[in-house]
Amino acid sequence: MLGIAINKRVIIGMSGGVDSSVTAYLLKEQGYEVEGVSLIFFDSRSRTASGNAPWCSIESVADAGITAQAIGIRHSHADMRDLFAERVITPFIDTYAKGLTPNPCILCNRYIKFPALIKAADERGFGFVATGHYARVLQTEMGPRLLRGIDPGKDQSYVLHNLSRDILSRLILPLGEKTKAEVRTIARTLNLPAAKRPESQEICFIEERNYVTFMENLDKDAQGQVIDINTGKVIGNHEGIHRFTIGQRKRLPPTGTPVYVVKIDPLKNAVYIGPREMALTRVLIAHDVNWLLSPGKTDLRATVKVRSTMKDEPASLRILDNGTVSVAFDEPQWAPAPGQSAVFYQGDIVLGGGLIIPI
Numbered sequence: 014m015l016g017i018a019i020n021k022r023v024i025i026g027m028s029g030g031v032d033s034s035v036t037a038y039l040l041k042e043q044g045y046e047v048e049g050v051s052l053i054f055f056d057s058r059s060r061t062a063s064g065n066a067p068w069c070s071i072e073s074v075a076d077a078g079i080t081a082q083a084i085g086i087r088h089s090h091a092d093m094r095d096l097f098a099e100r101v102i103t104p105f106i107d108t109y110a111k112g113l114t115p116n117p118c119i120l121c122n123r124y125i126k127f128p129a130l131i132k133a134a135d136e137r138g139f140g141f142v143a144t145g146h147y148a149r150v151l152q153t154e155m156g157p158r159l160l161r162g163i164d165p166g167k168d169q170s171y172v173l174h175n176l177s178r179d180i181l182s183r184l185i186l187p188l189g190e191k192t193k194a195e196v197r198t199i200a201r202t203l204n205l206p207a208a209k210r211p212e213s214q215e216i217c218f219i220e221e222r223n224y225v226t227f228m229e230n231l232d233k234d235a236q237g238q239v240i241d242i243n244t245g246k247v248i249g250n251h252e253g254i255h256r257f258t259i260g261q262r263k264r265l266p267p268t269g270t271p272v273y274v275v276k277i278d279p280l281k282n283a284v285y286i287g288p289r290e291m292a293l294t295r296v297l298i299a300h301d302v303n304w305l306l307s308p309g310k311t312d313l314r315a316t317v318k319v320r321s322t323m324k325d326e327p328a329s330l331r332i333l334d335n336g337t338v339s340v341a342f343d344e345p346q347w348a349p350a351p352g353q354s355a356v357f358y359q360g361d362i363v364l365g366g367g368l369i370i371p372i
Contacts, residue, residue: 020138020139020140021044021045021046021140021141022045022046022047022048022134022137022139022140022141023040023045023046023048023134023139023140023141023142023185024048024049024050024130024133024134024137024139024142024143025037025040025047025048025049025050025130025142025143025144026049026051026052026126026130026142026143026144026145027049027050027051027077027080027081027088028051028073028077028145029051029074029075029076029077029080029207030145030207031145031196031200031205031207031208032145032146032147032188032196033049033077033144033145034077034080034145034200034205034206034207035145035187035188035196035199035200035205036143036144036145036186036187037049037080037081037084037086037143038084038199038205039187039188039199040143040185040187041084041085041086043187045141046139047084047086048086048087048088048089048137048139049077049080049086049087049088049089050088050089050090050091050129050130050133051073051074051077051078051088051089051090051091052091052093052125052129052130053074053090053091053092053093053094054093054094054097054101054121054125054217055094055097055098055102055217074090076207077090079206080205080206080207083205083206084205089133091129091133093125093129096124096125097121097125100120100121100124100125101117101120101121101124101125102117104117104120105117105120106255108352109254110254110255110279111352112254112257112277112278112279112351113277113350113351113371114258114259114350114351114353115352115353116172116321116352116353116354118172119172119174119175119354122172122173122175122176123175123176126144127142127144127176127180127184128180130142130144131180131183134183140183141183141184142180142183142184142185143184143185143186143187144184144186145188146162146169146172146186146188146189147162147164147167147168147169147186147188147189147191147193148160148161148162148168148169148170148173148186148189149161149162149163149170149186149189149190149361150181150184150185150186150189152182156178156181156182157178157181157182157184157305158305158306158362158363159173159174159176159181159305159362159363160189160361160362160363161189161358161361161363162186162188162189162190163189163191163192164191164192164193166193167193169321170356170363171318171320171321171354171356171366172321173363174303174305174354174356174363174365174366175303175354175366176303176305181305235252235253235254235255235282236250236251236252236253236282237250237251237253237254237281237282237283237284238250238251238282238283238284239251239265239266239283239285239286240283240284240285240286241268241272241285241286241287242276242285242286242287242291243287248265248266248286249265249266250266251264251284254277254279254282254283254284257274257277257284258274258277258348258350259274259275259276259277259292259348259349259350259351260273260274260292260347260348260350261273261274262274265286268286270288271288271289272286272287272288273286273287273288273289273291273292273348274286274292275287275291275292292347292348293345293346293347294342294345294346294348294349295341295342295344295345295346296339296340296341296342296372297319297339297340297349297355297369297372298337298338298339298340298369298370298372299338299340299354299355299366299367299368299369299370300336300337300338300367300368300370301367301368302336302337302338302365302366303365303366303367304364304365305363305365306362306364306365308332308364308365311331311332312329312330312331312332313329313330314327314328314329314330315327315328315330315357315358315359315364316328316357316358316359317330317340317342317355317356317357317358318355318356318358319346319349319350319353319354319355319369320349320350320353323346323347325356325358326342326343326346327342327343327344328340328341328342328343329341329343330357337367337370338357338367340355340357349369350369351369351370351371352368352369353368353369354366354367354368354369355367355368355369
């Protein structure tokens with residue numbers, strides 16, 4: 014790896030959106046030989062009502078190609094649809110069926126996107142890969158460090174926590190030093206084709222961001238009971254546990270007082286509801302932990318995020334004998350959902366993170 018990582022040649026993952034487009038431009042301006050690669054994750058040949066192609070679809074390749082031509086770089090694509098279905102879409106469905114809440118972006122980054130970009134770089138003899146993520150990578154004598162982006166409203170270090178150190182050692186993230194407003198301004202000033210494209214949706218393969226509709230056709234016999242966790246009384250019925258996540262208020266039977274999903278039991282196909290305080294959690298367990306920095310000891314202090322959009326909060330971490338990590342927050346946190354990730358920080362640096370499991 015050291016033998017190829019010294020050249021200033023970079024493969025950038027291009028979705029056709031503004032972030033990857035500006036990333037490609039910035040790297041070219043910095044003197045890199047840049048080649049864009051678009052990864053096709055799912056088969057969608059139609060555009061949305063706004064006229065934009067769904068992200069990482071067949072149609073988006075054309076948009077990325079137009080942008081690459083405008084910037085003056087080579088562009089190609091790689092068909093990842095079968096692997097994406099196997100490693101992202103199927104686990105996404107299976108996880109919801111187990112009463113958990115998955116994050117497909119994290120799965121994609123770990124198993125699809127970054128390995129594919131590294132493969133493309135190796136095949137061409139390129140030293141680096143790049144994406145339009147809002148995070149930073151600092152290369153040090155002790156190895157790479159993943160840091161949050163400087164724009165707190167766009168920081169995406171959370172979804173990159175499970176990358177390997179080998180990948181981080183070859184990763185360039187120019188947008189980590191910029192705000193979203195600055196990136197939009199650059200795109201408009203250059204009149205890039207992607208300048209007016211909207212933000213990418215959270216789950217690229219689900220149109221209109223409606224995962225419930227996506228899941229509806231998967232299990233027609235998914236009905237079960239909604240139960241008051243305090244009394245054990247059946248309050249009503251539901252049409253599938255995949256429609257719920259911890260802390261949710263929508264799609265619950267009327268009770269006369271505010272209630273929230275506080276537990277999902279896939280064995281009984283039951284959704285348990287209760288008052289808001291029952292969705293607060295102080296202690297959770299994370300497994301399949303990826304350490305980007307060696308913790309050095311079994312007990313340490315950190316701040317922890319349990320969803321990408323939340324502020325990280327102070328907590329005590331304890332590494333258990335089986336490698337899982339017990340996280341004890343200083344203050345109870347709102348609705349950590351099993352299946353999501355708990356990501357550990359010290360200041361701006363990402364220590365690592367793992368999947369939250371039911372206790």
